[in-house]
Amino acid sequence: MKIQDTRAVITGGVSGLGLAVARHLVAGGGKVALLDINDAKGADAVAELGVEKAAYWKTDVTDEAQVAGNLAEAKAFLGGLNAAVNCAGILGAGRVLGKEAPMPLKNFATTVMVNLVGSFNVAKAAADLMQHNDAGDEGERGVIVNTASVAAYEGQIGQAAYSASKGGVVGMTLPMARELARFGIRVNTVAPGIFWTPMVDGMPESVQQSLSASIPFPSRLGRPEEFADLVAYILSNRYLNGETIRLDGAVRLAPK
Numbered sequence: 001m002k003i004q005d006t007r008a009v010i011t012g013g014v015s016g017l018g019l020a021v022a023r024h025l026v027a028g029g030g031k032v033a034l035l036d037i038n039d040a041k042g043a044d045a046v047a048e049l050g051v052e053k054a055a056y057w058k059t060d061v062t063d064e065a066q067v068a069g070n071l072a073e074a075k076a077f078l079g080g081l082n083a084a085v086n087c088a089g090i091l092g093a094g095r096v097l098g099k100e101a102p103m104p105l106k107n108f109a110t111t112v113m114v115n116l117v118g119s120f121n122v123a124k125a126a127a128d129l130m131q132h133n134d135a136g137d138e139g140e141r142g143v144i145v146n147t148a149s150v151a152a153y154e155g156q157i158g159q160a161a162y163s164a165s166k167g168g169v170v171g172m173t174l175p176m177a178r179e180l181a182r183f184g185i186r187v188n189t190v191a192p193g194i195f196w197t198p199m200v201d202g203m204p205e206s207v208q209q210s211l212s213a214s215i216p217f218p219s220r221l222g223r224p225e226e227f228a229d230l231v232a233y234i235l236s237n238r239y240l241n242g243e244t245i246r247l248d249g250a251v252r253l254a255p256k
Contacts, residue, residue: 001082001136001143001235004029008083009074011061011122014041016197017147018087020224021231026053028232033074035059035067035122036088061088061118068125075129082133082142083235084126086119089147092161108161115165119146120172123187131183141184143235146173148191150246154253166191170244177242186241188234193248195222215249222247 006025012018013034022032026049034045034056042056055077057070075081092111094103123144130142148169155163169189177187194200194211200221212220230247234240 001140001238003232003236006030006083006235007075007078007080008085009033009035009071009078009081009122009126010085010087011035011059011118012086012088012147014038014045014056016087017192017195017224017227018085019045020228021085021087022049022054024225024228024232026050031078033057033071033078035061035070035074061086061122062113064121064125067121068128071122071125071129080133081126081129084122084130084142084144085231086122086144086146088118088122089115089165092165093158094161095158096160103161108164111161112165112168115162116168116172119169123176127180127183127185130185135184138238139184140186140238142186144176144180144185144187145231145234146187146189148189148244150191150193150248150251150253152191153246156253157256173244174242181241186238188240188242189244190227190230190234191244191246191248192227193222193246193251195224195227197224214254215251218249220249222249 008025010018010022010032013022014036025032032054034042036042037058039058046054046056059070060066090111094107096103126144133141135141146169149166151159151163152166152170173187173189180187
């Protein structure tokens with residue numbers, strides 16, 4: 001898929017990694033639909049990217065009907081839909097056995113609903129639309145890119161819910177890719193390490209420096225633009241399918 005031909009929905013698209021992907025695709029000539037829950041940032045993102053190239057839909061990724069409806073509207077705006085990039089997610093930090101009480105089950109469930117169920121919900125709704133696309137070279141009709149985390153492999157203390165949710169994203173990548181292969185739809189996942197995001201910006205400088213020092217090489221936090229570069233490469237390389245790619249500077253998370 002050529003970037004200029006990309007018609008993509010991007011969840012979590014108004015900030016952080018999602019906005020970086022949107023900027024990259026629009027700069028390359030593509031069009032994007034931004035699905036998120038922050039109306040103010042949505043308006044700012046569309047103003048930056050241009051109303052002819054980008055539009056925003058307020059979307060709860062866990063709402064099946066809303067996602068299906070918004071994707072249909074997004075497809076109409078885009079003039080087609082051949083890419084879906086799942087960047088929406090929450091941290092859901094908390095210990096299984098907290099100081100005062102065990103983690104409330106709703107906290108665990110909410111994290112899994114947004115990060116895992118939300119990713120599945122958007123992916124299956126996008127695939128439902130993509131399957132009707134005219135087949136391109138070698139029969140390709142679309143690409144789905146999910147976002148996991150290195151915490152799917154080395155979850156830290158306090159990340160039980162988050163790691164479980166991201167581990168689920170990794171786990172569904174291959175079976176989904178195998179199933180959707182007959183429709184010419186590829187499915188891949190990126191597992192980023194520690195990246196500059198709005199959350200990190202709010203941390204004390206000493207914490208930021210400590211995080212940077214923990215990364216072997218380059219010894220710094222990942223840049224959202226580097227995440228976007230990889231997503232664009234996944235979209236363009238037709239033979240890349242059913243894979244989860246770590247993007248982490250060789251970091252391996254310590255227990256805490």
